[in-house]
Amino acid sequence: MRAVQVDEYGAPEVLRPVELPDPVAGPGQAVVDVAAANVMFLEVQIRKGWGKEFFQVSPPYVPGSGVTGRVASVGEGVDPALVGTEVVVDTGERDPETGRAESPTGGYAEKAVAAAEELIPVPDGLEARQALALLHDGPTALLLERAARFEPGQRVLVLAATGGAGSLVVQLARRAGAHVVAAARGAEKLALARELGAEHTVDYSEAGWQDRVREITGGKGVDTVVDGAGGELGASAYPLVADGGRFVSYGASSGEFAEVDTDDAERRGITATGLLDLQDGKGDAEYSRALTEQALELAASGAFRPHIGRTFPLERAADAHAALEARTVLGKVLLIP
Structure with a gap:
């Protein structure tokens, strides 16, 4: 072969x-x-x-x-x-x-x-390539959704919003009634993020993108950051989380995960969740399969699409x-x- x-x-x-x-x-x-x-x-x-x-x-x-x-x-x-x-x-x-x-x-x-x-x-109503695109990113997006606890009216910033998992998170947050700010690099990716449901987009390759997020949120910051970038970029989004909010980080495209000042998070009442926290206690094959099947059925029903x-x-x-x-x-x- x-x-x-x-x-x-x-x-x-x-x-x-x-x-x-x-x-x-x-x-x-x-x-x-x-x-x-x-x-x-x-x-x-x-x-x-x-x-x-x-x-x-x-x-x-x-x-x-x-x-x-x-x-x-x-x-x-x-x-x-x-x-x-x-x-x-x-x-x-x-x-x-x-x-x-x-x-x-x-x-x-x-x-x-x-x-x-x-x-x-592969369930009826879902094309095989779409099912494959959900095999890993679908369960990850569902875990991120549960950690972020999307709610109607919530302000959510998604970093790497057009990646495999990020594009699904944008759709899940909008489905829950949250207001989504999508952060990505370049006009083409920002256009896709808007197509997927993001109400606002920012280009994080441009200087001052954090100020743009503050402007969008009226200076309040966001209730939740879902970080698919990691490294310095992910860490630079952490200060945008309002007191009592959530910082959920799973990406490491730079080779490193975003580092968060745990003392600051505790002082401000911010819940910081990393990739290993998402997977803790959920690593068995049965749980993973159930998440995958749920993601496939959601896609087959039209709830989201890869x-x-x-x-x-x-x-x-x-x-x-x-x-x-x-x-x-x-x-x-x-x-x-």
């Missing part, structure tokens, strides 16, 4: 098309003919050598952690009626205790093998990574074998 492999850490060019043996389904497994593979910024960071303390990934490896397609074959102990079913599924090595994927590998290929119990059928910014042929995985690093993509990036 055709696949893309990383033989050494480095620039996008280390993503190299290769021919590998077709995977065979073992007991409890299924092989999926891949129609599309998800591309996440996390995979970009791991390709460069980041996150070794979190992920057991080292070259050579096939990147990718989510695919959609039809079940081609099943192993011992798996219902053969699954063959032909259109599914989405995580790939990669599994944590033996939680059953969750712990290494984002195995997705950039024509065929992928996964645990049959992890296969999630935005697929670009698709690339499988062999152009390097171009897909380069586009993500250049911050030129609106929404999700997918590879098509």
Whole structure:
């Protein structure tokens, strides 16, 4: 089968098309003919050598952690009626205790093998590529929604508002009746944010963008910040949170999460929630699957929709990574074998 492999850490060019043996389904497994593979910024960071303390990934490896397609074959102990079913599924090595994927590998290929119990059928009314775009960002957006506790009339600032999860958060906040200020980079992304429901937009690549947010809110600041950027940019949004508000941060596109002065947060009554707080106690496979199924059903019902910014042929995985690093993509990036 055709696949893309990383033989050494480095620039996008280390993503190299290769021919590998077709995977065979073992007991409890299924092989999926891949129609599309998800591309996440996390995979970009791991390709460069980041996150070794979190992920057991080292070259050579096939990147990718989510695919959609039809079940081609099943192993011992798996219902053969699954063959032909259109599914989405995580790939990669599994944590033996939680059953969750712990290494984002195995997705950039024509065929992928996964645990049959992890296969999630694509619901009626939802296109397979949209389902794939929600596989990881859908559950993340729902966790962010629960942490942020969106309410009617609430003032919400969303950073990286046109990213995979950020674009869903904008829609969830508006659905709850909140007033959304979307922060992103460039006119094209700001236009998409308005299309998704943001009432106001600010370009955080421009000097004084924080003053613009204060102006929009009449000097009151916002009740909640949902930070998908992290690093210095995320930290610079923290002072915009009004006393008693919430700062929910999950992004680390710069390689670092936003740091918050915990003493200041306590003094001002601000609840600061990080990515690990979102996942604490919710890391089991059953909970993750329930969140994914909820996200898929919401999308199928029209409650929100993922935005697929670009698709690339499988062999152009390097171009897909380069586009993500250049911050030129609106929404999700997918590879098509």
